[in-house]
Amino acid sequence: MVADVRAPERAGRDNRIALLLAAAACLLGLLLTGAVFLGTPGGQDLDQSLLHGPGRDAELVESATALLAVAGDPLVLAAVLAGVLLAGALGGRIRGAVAGVVLFACSIAGARVLKNLVQRPDLGIAGSSTHNSFPSGHVAAATAVVLAVLLVLPPRARWWAAVPGLVAVAAVGGATMIASWHRLSDVLGAVLLAGALGCLAFWSTGGARSRL
Numbered sequence: 001m002v003a004d005v006r007a008p009e010r011a012g013r014d015n016r017i018a019l020l021l022a023a024a025a026c027l028l029g030l031l032l033t034g035a036v037f038l039g040t041p042g043g044q045d046l047d048q049s050l051l052h053g054p055g056r057d058a059e060l061v062e063s064a065t066a067l068l069a070v071a072g073d074p075l076v077l078a079a080v081l082a083g084v085l086l087a088g089a090l091g092g093r094i095r096g097a098v099a100g101v102v103l104f105a106c107s108i109a110g111a112r113v114l115k116n117l118v119q120r121p122d123l124g125i126a127g128s129s130t131h132n133s134f135p136s137g138h139v140a141a142a143t144a145v146v147l148a149v150l151l152v153l154p155p156r157a158r159w160w161a162a163v164p165g166l167v168a169v170a171a172v173g174g175a176t177m178i179a180s181w182h183r184l185s186d187v188l189g190a191v192l193l194a195g196a197l198g199c200l201a202f203w204s205t206g207g208a209r210s211r212l
Helices: 007-039 041-050 058-071 074-091 094-117 137-152 155-178 184-204
Strands: none
Touching: 007 041, 007 184, 041 184, 058 137, 058 155, 074 094, 074 137, 094 137, 094 184, 137 155, 137 184, 155 184
């Protein structure tokens, strides 16, 4: 039986199509999250009920604030991104490293733009303010950093890094809520925003299985 030499090419093409579809799904999820949680009474009520306000547990709030200080420290983030560039250069995945840095920058910029554009209407929910914090910049940054690291890792090593990366993102997201910096919708929106950009970053390097 003659091996189909076009099989790897087809697999790569299918993989890139899947990444584009995943990016579109994340963007759709971002739109739906904003529409439901910000634009409906039920969504705003759920957001408010899940928000852990300060004063309930001072120690927990202090720990959450300390974690956020580290996660949002420009020097820490710069060091991680420098490590991504170095790993990409040493591992022959410089395109992935550059894509990861661009992904991080776009995630931060995208979160800031959305905060300025999106409005949170007053729907009469008790305790809920009209202050918009959608999506969370801290969570977008944490998600983008994890994806940037995955971009420069060999495909077989990505799952080993993805699990602790997801735990780290969940910890940062939970901390923003415990410290009352962000609502659940802000956390979900940030993950979906960075996730969409991450899919595009993987697509731009040739797909998740690409050596680049």
